[in-house]
Amino acid sequence: GAVVSQHPSRVICKSGTSVKIECRSLDFQATTMFWYRQFPKQSLMLMATSNEGSKATYEQGVEKDKFLINHASLTLSTLTVTSAHPEDSSFYICSAEGDYEQYFGPGTRLTVT
């Protein structure tokens, strides 16, 4: 099946700094990618829809100025957590849209100290 990668797999940063997470579709092109956040023992929550060449669409309650999304090519979307705080610590997962299913990346564990 199609492969989606994420980098880094885990990152620790200090409060107030920014962190960029990359999501790549390795063997297919994805005009649409999605970013999810998952807290421990909870389900995935959709944060935003990333569209190649246009602005991302954010879900209600997600601050677009804090979670910057860039989808500059058909194989790469990036999520930048700006001025991170400990409450932003979570598991971030991206997915890329295929023909009839979504392919999920392995996730990125963000810890803000």
Add this chain to the structure above:
Amino acid sequence: LAKTTQPISMDSYEGQEVNITCSHNNIATNDYITWYQQFPSQGPRFIIQGYKTKVTNEVASLFIPADRKSSTLSLPRVSLSDTAVYYCLVGDWDTGRRALTFGSGTRLQVQP
């Protein structure tokens, strides 16, 4: 997007068949039913997808009654490695917005 309801957790033993039922009373005509599996600290993995009746692949079967208001994921002869969270989702793959809404999922614990 149709809301789904699943049992929060289930327990089973190795070698048994496990059936996880999901309710989706408001499923729309164009909606497909998809099941994903998630291990801790990993992204969800596609298991199976169907529209009606029965679908079977190498890892699972999906049973969908005629009214499509529920579906049952059947895992034959589970092993310890099947311990995971299973999510049932419904979505219309023909519209422009294909974002998936995850419910609470079912946490399956397989005992030796």
